[in-house]
Amino acid sequence: MPPLHFPDFTSPGVWISLLTLCFLEVVLGIDNIIFISIVADKVPEEQQRKARNLGLLLALVFRLCLLLGISWIISLRDPVLTIPGFFGLFEPVALSWKDIILLAGGLFLIVKSTLEIHGKLQGSHEDTNRPKRMTSLVSALFQIVLVDAVFSFDSILTAIGLVDNVIIMMLAVVVSIVIMMLFAGPVSRIINKHPTLQMLALSFLIVIGVVLVAGGFHQEVSKNIIYSCLGFSLGVEFLNIRLRRNISKESE
Numbered sequence: 001m002p003p004l005h006f007p008d009f010t011s012p013g014v015w016i017s018l019l020t021l022c023f024l025e026v027v028l029g030i031d032n033i034i035f036i037s038i039v040a041d042k043v044p045e046e047q048q049r050k051a052r053n054l055g056l057l058l059a060l061v062f063r064l065c066l067l068l069g070i071s072w073i074i075s076l077r078d079p080v081l082t083i084p085g086f087f088g089l090f091e092p093v094a095l096s097w098k099d100i101i102l103l104a105g106g107l108f109l110i111v112k113s114t115l116e117i118h119g120k121l122q123g124s125h126e127d128t129n130r131p132k133r134m135t136s137l138v139s140a141l142f143q144i145v146l147v148d149a150v151f152s153f154d155s156i157l158t159a160i161g162l163v164d165n166v167i168i169m170m171l172a173v174v175v176s177i178v179i180m181m182l183f184a185g186p187v188s189r190i191i192n193k194h195p196t197l198q199m200l201a202l203s204f205l206i207v208i209g210v211v212l213v214a215g216g217f218h219q220e221v222s223k224n225i226i227y228s229c230l231g232f233s234l235g236v237e238f239l240n241i242r243l244r245r246n247i248s249k250e251s252e
Helices: 012-028 032-042 045-068 069-077 098-121 137-162 165-191 194-216 225-252
Strands: 081-082 093-096
Touching: 012 165, 032 045, 032 098, 032 137, 032 194, 045 137, 045 165, 069 194, 081 098, 093 098, 098 137, 098 194, 165 194, 194 225
Parallel strands: none
Antiparallel strands: 081 093
């Protein structure tokens, strides 16, 4: 287990480690912010901010508890189940609890996002004046914490590979959660204001779900490519939004 001692903040290396880890934690939290935005939109408007902040606070507590149990987290990478090969076409795959958690979380994201897309497509053919179906605050918080638990394993294992001091890891987690709390609201408003951005966000979550499932089967997919594609798609979509706004102004 990494040592639990106070780091020497007079050392430039400590600050470099902290800033690097904070940056990575924020980047790895992008998909979490998108999921929170989608789920929080389902609760009554007056409770949406509460759902986002409470969900992220619970996520913070969960991640800090994981960091205090790093030895247990590392042990989750030990194989507990082996899937036999299929008629010699596939090699046997040894699954650990970490792999099983990634598989379950990835499947949940795929199913949840697919159902959301289906519901939005069905809703587009119904009466637009009909109020949308609401989700309870407890249900929204449960979904946020459940998905964050899956994302937490990814971010915590990344932290373990980069830093050997638990205090630095905890500080990076706290900073990243605070940044997510500051930006979750604006991101939610932007995504929920534009239906096409909602579809893009949900499609991105499906891709993340596929990446998690692939990771569970030890097939690594570069997240740099995924995030680059998302950034490009967002850039194109913002151009489309601006184009539609200009066309609307010209037609008035």
